[in-house]
Amino acid sequence: MVPPLVLDIDGTLTDAQSRLDPRAFDVLPSWDAPVILATGKAFPYPVSLCHYLGLPETVIAENGGVVLVDGEVTYAGNREAAQAVADEFVARGGDLGWGTADTVNRWRETEIAVSLDADEALLRDVADAFDLEVIDTGFAYHVKSHGVEKGVGLEHVCETIDYDPEDFVAIGDSENDASTFRVVGQSYAVANADEVAKAAADEVLEESYMDGTYSVLDALRE
Ligand SMILES: O=C(O)COP(=O)(O)O
Numbered sequence: 001m002v003p004p005l006v007l008d009i010d011g012t013l014t015d016a017q018s019r020l021d022p023r024a025f026d027v028l029p030s031w032d033a034p035v036i037l038a039t040g041k042a043f044p045y046p047v048s049l050c051h052y053l054g055l056p057e058t059v060i061a062e063n064g065g066v067v068l069v070d071g072e073v074t075y076a077g078n079r080e081a082a083q084a085v086a087d088e089f090v091a092r093g094g095d096l097g098w099g100t101a102d103t104v105n106r107w108r109e110t111e112i113a114v115s116l117d118a119d120e121a122l123l124r125d126v127a128d129a130f131d132l133e134v135i136d137t138g139f140a141y142h143v144k145s146h147g148v149e150k151g152v153g154l155e156h157v158c159e160t161i162d163y164d165p166e167d168f169v170a171i172g173d174s175e176n177d178a179s180t181f182r183v184v185g186q187s188y189a190v191a192n193a194d195e196v197a198k199a200a201a202d203e204v205l206e207e208s209y210m211d212g213t214y215s216v217l218d219a220l221r222e
């Protein structure tokens with residue numbers, strides 16, 4: 001019997017450029033237990049990934065700010081406060097870095113993401129003043145409310161589907177996965193993970209990105 005999974009997307013199911021690794025299609029659709037996608041991306045991204053993988057739509061988006069389980073969406077965080085930080089950041093010369101269409105934040109409901117090219121010191125300064133935090137996922141800075149975390153989202157999912165978080169295996173690569181690692185029974189950081197994720201994981205893998213993830217999943221299904 002395979003364990004239920006909680007999987008980060010960027011850096012974990014992808015390569016370094018955020019391109020989905022096609023091996024996800026080999027292993028995830030036929031996984032014989034719940035597969036929860038837990039990401040910093042805005043809500044539509046993991047929903048579409050579930051759709052195209054043929055998985056039920058159970059997702060934790062926006063670092064725990066949006067959770068979809070059993071057809072119900074719940075929210076945590078404060079998009080207005082994050083927007084106020086973004087506005088002040090721009091007023092002080094910052095650039096969110098996504099251009100006019102801003103598909104990164106367009107559908108984001110509980111936080112704001114900023115490009116890694118942005119002025120980090122200025123962003124942290126402004127977020128501090130609004131009592132919000134900034135986390136660096138290796139793909140973007142996220143301006144979010146304290147206490148909104150993927151791990152809290154997973155606890156909510158587990159209550160709804162009547163699973164114990166302890167039964168889950170988690171795989172991830174960054175600071176935003178540490179809270180998940182803390183609540184599951186077994187956690188793996190891929191080799192490209194940041195120091196926070198590596199310190200929180202039960203095991204640090206030798207292989208990076210989907211090479212690492214696939215080796216865990218392939219061993220679990222054997
Ligand atoms: O959106 C990001 O910055 C990172 O997304 P992830 O949590 O799927 O790695």
Ligand SMILES: [Mg+2]
Nearest residue numbers: 008010011173
């Ligand atoms: Mg990641």
